[in-house]
Amino acid sequence: MSASNDRVGVVLIGHGAPATDCPPQLIGELMSLEWREHGSAHGHSHQQDSAPALAQRAHALDAQIRDWPRHGGNDPYKAGLERLGDVLRPLLPTDLFVIGYNEFCRPSIPEAIDDVIRRGATRVMVLPTMMTPGGVHSEQDIPRALEAVRRAHPNVAIEYLWPFDLQQVAALLAAQVRRVAV
Numbered sequence: 001m002s003a004s005n006d007r008v009g010v011v012l013i014g015h016g017a018p019a020t021d022c023p024p025q026l027i028g029e030l031m032s033l034e035w036r037e038h039g040s041a042h043g044h045s046h047q048q049d050s051a052p053a054l055a056q057r058a059h060a061l062d063a064q065i066r067d068w069p070r071h072g073g074n075d076p077y078k079a080g081l082e083r084l085g086d087v088l089r090p091l092l093p094t095d096l097f098v099i100g101y102n103e104f105c106r107p108s109i110p111e112a113i114d115d116v117i118r119r120g121a122t123r124v125m126v127l128p129t130m131m132t133p134g135g136v137h138s139e140q141d142i143p144r145a146l147e148a149v150r151r152a153h154p155n156v157a158i159e160y161l162w163p164f165d166l167q168q169v170a171a172l173l174a175a176q177v178r179r180v181a182v
Contacts, residue, residue, distance in 0.1 A: 006157065009096035009121030011112045012085055013128045013142060016101030017077035019068045026065055027104075033058035066106045078105055081129065096121045102137050102145075109145040113158065123157040131164045138162055 018027050033054050072079040078101075085099045096119055100112025107115060113124055126146060130138040143160060150158050 006123035007096065007120050008094045009098070009113075009116030009119070009124045010092050010094055011109070011116060011124060011126050012081070012088065012097070012099045013109060013112075013126060013130075014077070014081040014099065014101050014105075015130065015137060016104035017075060018065055018104045019070055019074040020076075021074045022065055022068045026061055030058060030061040030065060033061065062103075065104055066101075066108065070105070075105070084129075102141055109142065110149050110152075113146075113149045113153075117153055117156055121156065123159070125159050125161055127161045130162075131169045133163050133166075 037051070037055055037058060070078055081099055085097070089097050096116045098107065098112045098115050100107050100109045102109060109126075113126070116124055126142070128138050128142055133139070142162070146158055146160055150156075
């Protein structure tokens with residue numbers, strides 16, 4: 001993948017989902033706090049004085065939800081993404097591969113990238129599972145997370161392999177239709 005002597009790491013990024021047995025009130029509170037925090041960042045909140053406390057509570061809830069015990073029975077999304085990772089891993093030209101999650105699961109995007117860097121990656125390719133343009137995660141959340149990681153690791157090339165070529169995405173989807181239609 002690289003003409004230089006870079007040691008390439010690949011991080012597959014999935015959306016993430018709360019564990020099915022995680023209390024819904026925790027998830028609801030986190031989503032509410034994130035909405036308020038997002039609003040205050042754009043000047044729409046009237047709770048400016050409580051912003052640090054809200055951010056601290058949101059951070060604690062995020063950690064609690066991400067750390068919730070996971071298995072195939074309570075997190076079918078994570079189990080499915082791990083199966084995809086198992087199929088993808090041998091197709092990659094590197095042994096430095098890890099899965100990360102945008103929200104709700106560990107490792108987070110920064111944690112996943114830190115993992116491949118600790119294992120020796122000098123170039124990290126971040127590959128999202130979100131394939132269509134227009135999504136807030138692929139267009140805003142992931143790039144924001146990558147900027148923070150780039151600041152923490154200025155000597156590591158971190159490449160975001162997005163957006164996808166829509167012709168290739170369409171070919172993949174059409175092949176699935178042809179596979180089933182025959």
